[in-house]
Amino acid sequence: MFDRETFFEAVRSDPFGGSLIQDQVDGMNYILDTWEDAPPSDDLRWLAYALATTYHETAATMLPIAEYGYGADRPYGVPDPETGQTYYGRGFVQLTWRDNYARADHELELVAADSLEWHADNALEPPTAAAVMFKGMTEGWFCGSAFADYFNDHDDDPYNARDIINGDKSVVPSWSGGMSIGDLIKGHHQAFLMALEAAWYEDRVLPMAAETVLTLTLRLSAAGPVEVVSVEAHADAPGSNEDAMPVKAQPQAHLRTVAAHDRAFTLKVGGPQNVALLGAAVQRKAGKRESTRSIKAPDPLAQGGGPCPTSPSGTKGRKRNPRGVRSTPSG
Numbered sequence: 001m002f003d004r005e006t007f008f009e010a011v012r013s014d015p016f017g018g019s020l021i022q023d024q025v026d027g028m029n030y031i032l033d034t035w036e037d038a039p040p041s042d043d044l045r046w047l048a049y050a051l052a053t054t055y056h057e058t059a060a061t062m063l064p065i066a067e068y069g070y071g072a073d074r075p076y077g078v079p080d081p082e083t084g085q086t087y088y089g090r091g092f093v094q095l096t097w098r099d100n101y102a103r104a105d106h107e108l109e110l111v112a113a114d115s116l117e118w119h120a121d122n123a124l125e126p127p128t129a130a131a132v133m134f135k136g137m138t139e140g141w142f143c144g145s146a147f148a149d150y151f152n153d154h155d156d157d158p159y160n161a162r163d164i165i166n167g168d169k170s171v172v173p174s175w176s177g178g179m180s181i182g183d184l185i186k187g188h189h190q191a192f193l194m195a196l197e198a199a200w201y202e203d204r205v206l207p208m209a210a211e212t213v214l215t216l217t218l219r220l221s222a223a224g225p226v227e228v229v230s231v232e233a234h235a236d237a238p239g240s241n242e243d244a245m246p247v248k249a250q251p252q253a254h255l256r257t258v259a260a261h262d263r264a265f266t267l268k269v270g271g272p273q274n275v276a277l278l279g280a281a282v283q284r285k286a287g288k289r290e291s292t293r294s295i296k297a298p299d300p301l302a303q304g305g306g307p308c309p310t311s312p313s314g315t316k317g318r319k320r321n322p323r324g325v326r327s328t329p330s331g
Contacts, residue, residue, distance in 0.1 A: 002032055002199040010195035015055060015188045027054070027062030027126070031092070034130035040138045044196045045151040045189075049161055050133055051196075052188035054092045056181070057165075064091040064129035066121075071096075085120040091129035093136065093165055103141055104132050137164050158189040 011028070012020050031054065035047050058065050071077025071088030076097050079086050089096045095104065101116040101123065108131055110116060116123050116132075123129060140146035142165055150161035159182040162169035169182030176184055 001036060001201055002196065003201060004029070004032070004199070007032070007195050007199035010198055011192065014191040014194075016060070024060070024062040027058075027064075027092075030126040030130050031062075031133075034127070034134060040134055041147065043147075043151055044200065045156065045158075045193060046138070046147040048189050048193035048196055049147065049151065049158060049164075049185075050092075050137060051192040052158070052185050053137070053165060054133070055188045055192075056185050057089075057092060057094045064124045064126055066090050066124060067094060067096075083118055085118065087120060090120065090123035092133045093129075093142070095123050095132055095136075100141070104136070107135055107139070107141070108132070140164070143167065158186040159183060161185075161189075 008020060008025060008028075012018065016024065028051065031047075031051060035050075040046065054062055067089035069077075069088075071086060074088070076087050080098055083098070085098075085101075087096060087098045087101055095101060095116070098117065101120060104110065104116050104123070108128075110122070110128075113119065114122060114128075116128070123132065136142055138147055140149075143163055145163050147161075147164065149155075150157040150164070159169060162182045162185055169185075170180050172178060172180050179187075
């Protein structure tokens with residue numbers, strides 16, 4: 001888990017040069033949330049490189065954007081005769097070419113209205129863009145190489161890791177002050193890694209296999225407006241052990257009591273990972289009538305190509321618009 005205040009305070013200085021806008025914060029939160037929900041590794045260098053790649057590919061907007069120029073004058077910049085879609089760069093890593101959109105569908109099991117091949121703009125949705133980035137860079141969808149080839153027990157190579165996305169690491173853009181793309185992203189990687197390491201903290205979570213039940217018993221007065229006499233809460237996680245996080249009942253338990261017959265209530269308990277099932281029983285002394293409600297908490301978000309195609313124009317001499325957005329994507 002990452003302390004967001006610490007993280008954003010660090011990256012505000014480097015690589016963002018002293019200021020952040022809300023869109024940049026939102027984009028990075030999407031990426032951090034996806035990693036926290038389903039981290040592909042415990043190696044923070046992977047996450048740092050994903051953030052550095054996003055910084056480069058989105059011209060520091062940190063949002064899943066469409067390629068500047070929409071693929072104009074590029075072989076992928078015309079509508080496909082079968083699908084009617086144009087497969088220019090989209091997302092955090094600028095997913096390009098129909099084969100790569102189709103592979104994302106296959107790997108992420110996206111069908112019908114969720115398909116990227118048949119609805120290419122779906123690649124601009126932040127959860128989808130984050131899943132494409134992490135799964136693609138972890139499994140080597142784009143150019144055949146993956147995170148583990150450059151960040152492992154023996155290697156720490158953010159310069160050559162550019163090959164995960166594109167073979168342009170030695171290209172020196174006109175706007176870069178003489179630095180190659182590989183070195184630019186290497187510098188961003190170092191800045192993001194320092195921020196992640198400063199913001200990281202251990203957080204014990206419930207084992208996924210365990211079911212946690214919170215039982216809340218309210219003993220109420222008989223007639224008229226209802227008065228809470230006592231509250232007893234018990235957290236029971238079958239099969240849990242010292243590695244499981246105990247359910248934390250926050251003090252925001254509210255009982256809505258308009259009349260004796262009104263037994264509706266609202267309860268807030270910890271975060272979404274703290275409880276998998278919430279059961280509540282409300283008992284009234286008058287007539288010993290009982291009412292039970294069961295509320296199931298939402299499941300954690302499920303998170304989460306093709307060979308790197310070569311266009312006739314190659315990968316060099318890529319143009320940027322005056323705002324710095326590359327006119328040709330990398331993924």
